[in-house]
Amino acid sequence: MAERITRAQIPMSEMTITPGSACQGCGAALAARLAFKALGPNVIRHGIPCCPDSVTKTPRTGTVFEGGGALLTGTTHGLKALGRSDVKAVAFFGDGGTYDIGFQGLSGAAERNENVFVITKDNEAYMNTGNQRSSSTPKYSRTSTTPVGQASRGKTTHKKNVPFIFAAHYVPYVATASVGYPEDLIAKVNYAKDLEGFRMLIIQAPCPVGWRYDPAITMDIARSGVQSGVWPLMEIENGEKFKLNYKPKELKPVSEYLKPQARFRHMTDDEIGDIQGFTTSRWESLLDNDAKGKLMM
Amino acid sequence: MSYEVMVGNKAAAVACRLARVQVASAFPITPQTTITQYLSEMHANAEWDFDFVNVEGELSSQVVVQGASRVGARTFTCTSGPGLLYMHHPMQGTGTGRLPVVMAVVHRSYKGMQPDHSDLMSQQWTGWSHLYVEDAQEILDSLIMAYKIAEDPRVRIPAAVGYDGYVLSYTAEPVEIPDQALVDEWLPPNKAMPSILPDEVDVSTFSRGWGGGDPQDRWKSHHDAILGIEDILKDTMDSFYKTFGRRYGNGMIEAYKMEDAECAIIAMGTIAGTCKAAVDKMQKEGKKVGLIRLRSFIPFPEKDLLKWAEKLGGVAVVDRSICPGKGGPVFSKVRDTFYDMEDKPKILQFHAGLGGKEVRVHDFEMIGDKILDYAKGGKSDKVTWV
Numbered sequence: 001m002a003e004r005i006t007r008a009q010i011p012m013s014e015m016t017i018t019p020g021s022a023c024q025g026c027g028a029a030l031a032a033r034l035a036f037k038a039l040g041p042n043v044i045r046h047g048i049p050c051c052p053d054s055v056t057k058t059p060r061t062g063t064v065f066e067g068g069g070a071l072l073t074g075t076t077h078g079l080k081a082l083g084r085s086d087v088k089a090v091a092f093f094g095d096g097g098t099y100d101i102g103f104q105g106l107s108g109a110a111e112r113n114e115n116v117f118v119i120t121k122d123n124e125a126y127m128n129t130g131n132q133r134s135s136s137t138p139k140y141s142r143t144s145t146t147p148v149g150q151a152s153r154g155k156t157t158h159k160k161n162v163p164f165i166f167a168a169h170y171v172p173y174v175a176t177a178s179v180g181y182p183e184d185l186i187a188k189v190n191y192a193k194d195l196e197g198f199r200m201l202i203i204q205a206p207c208p209v210g211w212r213y214d215p216a217i218t219m220d221i222a223r224s225g226v227q228s229g230v231w232p233l234m235e236i237e238n239g240e241k242f243k244l245n246y247k248p249k250e251l252k253p254v255s256e257y258l259k260p261q262a263r264f265r266h267m268t269d270d271e272i273g274d275i276q277g278f279t280t281s282r283w284e285s286l287l288d289n290d291a292k293g294k295l296m297m
Numbered sequence: 298m299s300y301e302v303m304v305g306n307k308a309a310a311v312a313c314r315l316a317r318v319q320v321a322s323a324f325p326i327t328p329q330t331t332i333t334q335y336l337s338e339m340h341a342n343a344e345w346d347f348d349f350v351n352v353e354g355e356l357s358s359q360v361v362v363q364g365a366s367r368v369g370a371r372t373f374t375c376t377s378g379p380g381l382l383y384m385h386h387p388m389q390g391t392g393t394g395r396l397p398v399v400m401a402v403v404h405r406s407y408k409g410m411q412p413d414h415s416d417l418m419s420q421q422w423t424g425w426s427h428l429y430v431e432d433a434q435e436i437l438d439s440l441i442m443a444y445k446i447a448e449d450p451r452v453r454i455p456a457a458v459g460y461d462g463y464v465l466s467y468t469a470e471p472v473e474i475p476d477q478a479l480v481d482e483w484l485p486p487n488k489a490m491p492s493i494l495p496d497e498v499d500v501s502t503f504s505r506g507w508g509g510g511d512p513q514d515r516w517k518s519h520h521d522a523i524l525g526i527e528d529i530l531k532d533t534m535d536s537f538y539k540t541f542g543r544r545y546g547n548g549m550i551e552a553y554k555m556e557d558a559e560c561a562i563i564a565m566g567t568i569a570g571t572c573k574a575a576v577d578k579m580q581k582e583g584k585k586v587g588l589i590r591l592r593s594f595i596p597f598p599e600k601d602l603l604k605w606a607e608k609l610g611g612v613a614v615v616d617r618s619i620c621p622g623k624g625g626p627v628f629s630k631v632r633d634t635f636y637d638m639e640d641k642p643k644i645l646q647f648h649a650g651l652g653g654k655e656v657r658v659h660d661f662e663m664i665g666d667k668i669l670d671y672a673k674g675g676k677s678d679k680v681t682w683v
Contacts, residue, residue, distance in 0.1 A: 017503060041495055042495050042496075043495060044368075044493060044494075044495065055503055056503075057500040057503065058495060058500065059493040059494065059495055059498045059500070060493075060503075061364065061367055061493055063360050063363060063364070063387060063390055064356075064360065064386050064387045064390060066356060066386070067356065067357070067360035067363075067387055067390075069357065070322075070352060070356070070357035070358070070359075070360035070361045070363075070364065071360050071361075071363065071364040072364065073322075073350060073352070073357070073360075073361045073364065074320065074322070074350075074360060074361040074362060074363055074364020074365040074366070074367075074372075075364040075365065075367070075368055077320045077348045077350060077361070077364075077365050077370070078319070078320055078364060078365030078366070078367070078368035078369065078370035078372075079368055080348065081319035081320055081347070081348065081365065081370040082368060082369055082370065084368075084494060087494060087495060104353060104354065104357075105353070105354075105356070105357050105360070107353070108352055108353035108354070108357055111353070112350070112351075112352075
């Protein structure tokens, strides 16, 4: 498990080139800035179609939307053939390339336990093309393909539990992080970057344009997601060892997370209650797992 | 040098060993399957230092070799029919990325399991070079040559080597295996162009963007690079012949008993072998028909065909595939090639062996008789399904 760090231990050097072409308040740009600081220079960045969050001072390679897992695989085997396994094959994908169209290839790479590090900036919809729903979009969220209308209350199903699905591949390391908790995020990148085998870090990255909130409050949104238990920070090793990294005495109500976001503005009290019930129940089982230090699958 | 009786799929796997492929990746599909098994065995027995990645689908196998090739490894993949269709999307990127990936395509029809050329023919727009070969020895030799050509700094274009499923993939014949030392000498290691290793790139030049310049030029430069393969392919065939003592025509085409021919049959793949038997028989009977076997479909051997066409009264083009509603791709390209000639040979289109339908010597005799008659002014249907 990752060792906690303080803010003073966050590297000063920047690996992203400014200005980027991201929107104001972009959570994904922040995720890239933090993650690549910790990764350092000896990295080949792997990209597939996603938001233009940032340009990093690392060589980059890319392929078709569905090809992320296989491209990482190819690079890591190619590097091995060249005797250059010191260079790290790192992905910086979006949720579509991880949860949806890229899912099969990533599952294949995880099952083969390829020596790769997948970092996903999860903004919970296809933001690059204008906020269409993905399987990462949470229930009730209004997107351009799950609009709210006479016959629709937004998305009808829950966000796919990708961290657990990848943990069920028994890979060395799966973790979640949030841009609202930079020390935790960097500690996890520090830890994962030097492990052997398949590693995955999913970073919740709020999107002011798609989630429809004031770009000035990205950090507040990210923190309240964690503090309400909607986006728990956790680590899972080998599909077994489990740790919750943020455990408040009491969770904040989910309404504090939902209310500032216009994508949830249409929600009734009953619907908020539905999300509260789901979140609380899930949180309790996470606490159980954490107490045992073991993931129950 | 040694001999072994082996099936075509083993010849492909042995070629990988001789070429010292560093990263291979594939997903099993009939009739390519046993290549993946031979490679897995060779890997398990550490026959040479390489990685074989057994992926979860053909699309991933194409992307794996793309990634490994981009960092500079020599790579191999292989598939058949539907698997090739599934690869279509990333094949574009392998072409556009100018990555010297070499792929064996073990032909399988889309309308059944038996071979025709519809699989590789459907990938004409992906920016690869396409070869069609005739026997197991040619599979082995062509794959080794394909690396030499694809990795040439003047080329950097991925190569697909197509051979008919079952007829070659699962049929054993004697194959000469060249000495490893000789292959090592003839085929130097691959090199990434350009490198993407962090200590070898200039990160200060990085920016967000799509490259600028004339967007059409991305297609033109790709097209020009493939046209440029012709001379290099012919040189490579000469050089291969000098070193290993075998050749397949001039690399682009093989002209078989064409010296005194008044008409030619144009065919590709294994049915060209059947056609050779028909040509032997017909020439003994005094019928002046020869065979032009196309090896390279992309780039297309326009120069060679034009040279032969000047001496010919008629050409019968045999397509082992069809673009439904449009016709045979080889026929279209051959007729297109002859358009500017003052005195064009007469031309007939034949479809044969589609869906794996058996093509026999007497079928080619019929084709030969038809074109001889048509060239002398006889009547014929423009298109014949054999």
